[in-house]
Amino acid sequence: MKIQINKQKNENYTIIIGCGRLGANLANTLSDNGEDVLIIDKNKEAFRKLSPAYGGLSLNGDATDLDILQEAQINNATTVIAVTNNDNANILVAQVAREIFHIERVIARLYDPEREYVYHEFGIDTICPAVLSVKEIDKILSRPDMLKDTLQEAQS
DSSP states (O other): OOOOOOOOTTSOEEEEEOOSHHHHHHHHHHHHTTOEEEEEESOGGGGGGSOTTOOSEEEESOTTSHHHHHHTTGGGOSEEEEOOSOHHHHHHHHHIIIIISOOSEEEEEOSOGGGHHHHHHTTOEEEOHHHHHHHHHHHHHHOHHHHHHHHHHHHO
């Protein structure tokens, strides 16, 4: 199947790799905001997580395969976001997007915070759930009134 995307590089076209909870929610949000978005996943069933109102495109395939990225017309993308559950796949796709296709905005989720330096060497922005969770928990713990409110909310 040939995907037709009539975009120029200066328009917003986002490719999301991984249609898990995060990828699907991100794709739904961008689509709801009127942005052009394409989501790629190896598992065809994963696309069921997308909202019925999702107005973007989906592509079943392995984004570590250059042919799949070219079918997604990555050369027209302004942003690539890799949010699979596999750090190795995320870094590979992110590096390919940055180094081969020269995508300026590349974001990748990683589970292992010790690998963050690898992403930053390539100018890739990262989101690390473990680090974000630690920061939020620390923020709650540093404010006793916030902890009390949180505990009260959990009990009600």
